[in-house]
Amino acid sequence: MTHRIDIQAVSKAFGAFKAVRDVSFSLAEGEIVALVGHNGAGKTTLIKLMLGLIRPTAGTVRVLGGDPAADPAVRARLGYLPESVSFNPALTGRETLAFYAALKRAPHGQVAELLERVGLSQAADRRVRTYSKGMRQRLGLAQALLGAPQVLLLDEPTTGLDPALRRDFYGFLDELRAGGATILLSSHALSELEGRADHIVIMGQGVKIADGTLDELRGIARLPTRIRVRLAEGEERRLEGDADWRPVNGHMLEIDAAPEDKLALLRAAVGARIADLDVTPPTLDELYAHFQDRQREAGQ
Ligand SMILES: Nc1ncnc2c1ncn2[C@@H]1O[C@H](COP(=O)(O)OP(=O)(O)OP(=O)(O)O)[C@@H](O)[C@H]1O
Structure with a gap:
């Protein structure tokens, strides 16, 4: 598989402070990867390293086969949406995008095309000061898409968006991925990433503490699956063969099933007369x- 981004044993220190320590991961073509972690975990530092804005203290950062800090041609093929996007409120959406197109030496024709693509055509000639948060975020995304980048780095892209706009936003990312783009997004909003990111990298205090698909992370963590059944009318308040089911709300039973017990418990549940599961x-x-608790216990 081709790696669009390859981070190998990367550390970054600011003076004596180590913001990122010995981190390795890679992003394949057409993949959406989520970079998650608490405030100060090192997410933005990693994004800046991928953008070539800063250089690693140790290790290697390869983006599209080159060194982003040394090769402007690599940087030109990257799209970036910063965490807090701020535009000149006095310019219109169209003027804003034209300004960035000139900076990035992207064809001017892309301005109208991208405004259309992010659903801002109707508002293109209105001043940015009149835009809602969602519209500004879409303008930010249009800016990141100038020059048709193969790699998109999005820092907290859905902050401040309402659930409907978030859904639209992820739908849009799916379209970009289908077109072959590789997308890295950093986020605190973990619940919304489920089913959306192909791969998740969890950072904690500058260290990578887990990395994998959601299923892989579940396999490593071995956390229980919660099974809840509502028994059919008149059925006894217990399930055969297991005393560990807890009664809930008087008419339901619940159990936390370890991965190896899950199927047996489900069979026991569906073997009884149940109304719902x-x-x-x-x-x-x-x-x-x-993973954070595990890292704390390991004393890192
Ligand atoms: N230029 C710098 N000089 C000194 N320390 C820095 C610098 N840039 C980042 N740091 C420190 O490195 C650590 C990681 O910061 P970073 O911005 O990468 O975190 P983050 O995971 O993006 O956090 P957030 O979710 O709050 O944006 C923080 O403790 C931060 O204070």
Whole structure:
């Protein structure tokens, strides 16, 4: 598989402070990767390293086969949406994008095309000061897409967007991925990443503490899956063969199933007369808390 981004044993110190320590991961073509971690975990530092804005203290950062800090041609093929995007409020959306197109030496024709693509055509000639947060974020994304980049680095892109706009935003990222773009997005909003990121890199205090698909992370963490059943009318308040089911709300039973017990417990549940069944695997929030606790216990 071709790696669009390859980070190998990268450390970055600011003076005596080590913001990133010995981090390795890679991003393949057409992949959406989420970089998650608490405030100060090192996410923005990693993005700046990928953008070539800063150089690693140790290790190598390769983007599109080159060194982003040394090769302007590599940087020209990257799109970046910063964490807090601020535009000149006196310019219109169209003027703003034309300004960035000139800076990036992107064809001027892309301005109208991208405004259309992010759904801002109607508002293109209005001043940015009149834009809502969602419209500004879409203008930011249009700016990141100038020059048709193969790699997009998006720092907290959905902060401040309402659920409908977030859905639109992720739909848009799916379209870009289908076109072959590689997308890295940093986020605190873990729940919204489920089912959206192909791959998750969890950072904690400058160190990578976990890395994998959601299923892989679940496999490593071995957290229980919650099974909840509602028994059919008149059924006894217990399930055969297991005393560990807890009664909930008087008419339901619940159990936290270890991965190896899950199927047997589900069979026991569907073998009884039940009216309903819910199976909830560990969420990304729970996995994140688990990996953070593990890191704390390891005293890193
Ligand atoms: N130029 C710098 N000089 C000194 N320390 C820095 C510099 N840039 C970042 N740091 C420190 O490095 C650590 C990692 O910061 P970074 O911005 O990468 O975190 P982050 O994961 O993006 O956090 P957030 O979610 O709050 O944006 C922080 O403790 C920060 O204070």
